[in-house]
């Protein structure tokens with residue numbers, strides 16, 4: 001009965017075709033591709049307009065039903081699976097690319113625009129520009145990615161994707177629409193200030209502070225040429241010095257590192273891929289020479305990367321899913337963690353031990369962000385989705401890795417409930433109090449993705 005009248009109200013808002021509470025529709029929304037256990041969902045709703053979202057939010061307040069905003073649902077860490085039931089607000093119908101401003105170099109998008117759609121739109125109509133997007137599948141939304149401090153192939157040069165947000169339009173938990181950034185007082189969505197900057201309230205808060213309906217992100221000019229300078233390093237302890245030297249050159253567009261036991265020839269090494277860009281062959285050769293010299297001095301071995309690898313990694317975004325699911329068991333999840341550079345060697349060594357302890361071949365990667373100020377690490381665990389024990393094994397490995405990241409002074413990224421809990425245990429009490437106060441102020445009825453970042 002409770003569900004029936006809410007279903008009717010939701011149908012009146014978005015239309016019968018765009019709301020469902022049937023078991024077969026809800027099944028897919030009760031889980032994600034990661035290792036989290038499924039959790040129940042009451043409704044899935046696919047709005048088209050901002051006004052519809054406002055009405056849904058007012059209804060949710062009246063009926064005290066949780067709302068969980070969802071883009072592509074691809075974080076792997078269960079962030080879009082409701083913790084306390086309620087409505088999954090699937091944003092995919094809000095898919096308009098509203099404006100590409102070639103002069104001020106930004107894209108103004110509705111929140112359901114996918115990274116794949118933006119990339120192909122730019123390739124077709126603005127071939128000189130490229131967006132900051134992750135190596136996630138192309139059905140990931142730009143909003144979902146920037147809102148979790150995602151990163152991608154431009155991040156070393158320009159910063160993580162959260163820092164590339166120019167502005168947001170948000171439906172707040174009271175149903176009001178509020179604009180943040182230059183768009184609060186200008187027709188141009190070119191930047192966040194200079195006014196008090198509240199955009200950070202909505203990043204990495206996992207839909208607990210409001211529903212983003214529009215966003216502007218920075219675009220960049222496409223280089224004429226791109227190449228990978230590949231290297232192998234035996235001892236992780238040599239990494240910090242090597243990375244400092246590489247970044248001092250300011251040549252790198254992206255720096256990816258990794259350790260994996262397969263193929264066999266990579267076992268025991270950390271591989272390093274520095275992406276360089278340029279205008280001419282001579283320009284590229286000059287940069288390769290500089291980097292080769294740095295590798296040599298830092299005890300890293302320059303190597304011509306195997307063509308197969310080049311093919312995978314030059315394709316931007318790379319097809320990361322294929323690489324991660326190497327066991328073909330259909331599942332993988334990683335602890336992402338922002339780690340201070342000085343702790344990266346230890347992170348590689350100890351995370352590899354955790355992998356081996358759980359019988360999973362180590363698959364560890366990292367990416368430099370914004371100079372060398374942040375390093376995001378990926379500790380990936382693959383599992384067989386059809387085997388509950390294997391999934392449980394992966395969850396335990398993830399838990400231990402979250403603990404490791406925190407112990408090393410790092411911060412788990414896009415953390416699942418377990419990781420959030422560990423972070424809240426360690427967090428400065430006054431930060432927690434501030435978080436709770438802000439949350440209560442914005443969302444007094446606790447309807448926005450409750451259970452996440454919950455300060456008790």
Ligand SMILES: Cc1cc2nc3c(=O)[nH]c(=O)nc-3n(C[C@H](O)[C@H](O)[C@H](O)COP(=O)(O)OP(=O)(O)OC[C@H]3O[C@@H](n4cnc5c(N)ncnc54)[C@H](O)[C@@H]3O)c2cc1C
Nearest residue numbers: 071072073074134135136140141144145150151206207212
């Ligand atoms: C194979 C693979 C490779 C990956 N590689 C990368 C990578 O290189 N870099 C990277 O950064 N990530 C990567 N990821 C992680 C993740 O897929 C991406 O970050 C992805 O962009 C998340 O976007 P999404 O649309 O799937 O977000 P979702 O999972 O839908 O949402 C993410 C969070 O944002 C919230 N949210 C979504 N939309 C809104 C909205 N409109 N308003 C308010 N809150 C909202 C959700 O509630 C959730 O908490 C990878 C994932 C996979 C599976």
